[in-house]
Amino acid sequence: MGIYLTLALNGIVNGSLYFLMAAGLTLIFGLMRVVNFAHGGLYLWGAYLAAFTFATTGNFTLALVAGAVVAIVLGVIMERGLIAFVYHNENGQLLVTMGIMLILTELIKVPFGPSELSANTPNDLSNSWLVGQVVIVQYQLFMIAASVIVFLLLLWVLHKTRLGMIVRAGVYNPELVEACGIAIRRVFTMVFAVGAGLAGLAGAIAGPYLGAVTPTMGFDMQLNVFIIVVVGGLGSLTGSFVASMLIGILTAVVSFYFSSLAVLVNVLVMVVVLLIRPQGLFGERESPA
């Protein structure tokens, strides 16, 4: 019994990390329909900057801020400098963001080298407890709490604020938003920045959980996160949250028994969901205006 509870807990922790990254991708890919294959690069840079900041200052809060801020800066540069020219051009987005992903992955080796960089857990979050047969680590609880807070905060902004309403309107009909006197391009840049910042934050939080950050961690994470956004339903935060937990638990269980099959099973889950429900678990069929 203990092993199943441990696997479930690990799955939820995995899912929390997935969601932190998937939340940003839900905004960028799910809502704005930008196929951002550079999302993993933003996660990677957030992870490295946070690990470096924590190693040099010992301040974990500052490390989290550094991870998010570097991703926001990179995200804004990406959006304004390149992606703005390929809105409504999915092939262009694919090529541009894949190129950015490769550049970000290689560029991180310039200041930090090709080897892994240790990412320590802050002392304040290093406790652990034995509950029954399950070991509960304080940092894991922090990760779960962070993902729930991000989930609730984004839901509130999107559905209870004027900004959220403008974002939802802009995704549906950006021209008409402009006809309402609203500078939709600025709103999109802001949404992209928030999505990028969430990827950086996910990376910053992932470092101590993984114990080290590596140049390939963005690629490693990216496929599962795309699967999550598609399975959850494009643009659905609730869908992303549920799918994150589903894929997180599935990954934990499958990895325990057949470690090499985890990604394959996740891809199969996506295929099955799309066959049964093409709009994803919580996605909506698009209706004409």
Place this chain on the structure above:
Amino acid sequence: METLLEVTNLHVNLAGYHILQGVNLTVPEHAVTVLLGRNGAGKTTTMRAIMGYVRAAAGEISWRGQPLAGLRPYQIARRGIGYMPEEGHLFGNLTVQENLAMVGTKGTAHAARLERALTLFPDLRTAFARRAGTLSGGQKQMLGLARLLVADPALMLIDEPSKGLSPGMVEALAATLCVLRETSTILLVEQNFHLARRVGDYFSVIDEGHTCLSGAMAQLVERADWQRQYLGLAVTSGEV
């Protein structure tokens, strides 16, 4: 009567085609000007050029004497031009209430305009919390007009609001436009000449990308030969 909007020798190229080849248009304040013409004549492109969605290759569009060239659509909207496009004139994923809130939510003047819109379109009051995408065709047109009413721009650009509506709905639309014309300046694109003559004070006919005729609507109503030549109609004078 002050001229709000003036379009002078407007040329627009789209996808390599010379779509507008010299459109001239004057929109006086406190009147309804109807842009007429056959399908594909360039009416919608003219509206989109005024709103800044397409760039003028030559010519000038001026608003209260100031050129609009180089401005983004949101900047043009903030100068007081409201736009209801022919297609996609609402946010189908938002509720009726949210659609109307897109043009602002603050102030007693806004509340009064919202109340006026809901009084004019009672269907929208009952569907206030419904998603706009689930409304009927007529209700969608009403919502597009209601959003303009709430925004209260100095000039309303309305692109073919009768398209796809049943005769009964067109009649209701005509009545609504007659109410709007009492307080608003409107530039209306309309293919339905019966509707156009009922609400219009002035007209301008676009044919093959250029303006070929302009004047008072009463003149056009009297001239069956113009209607035949420029609009392809066979309406006799006085027919409604």
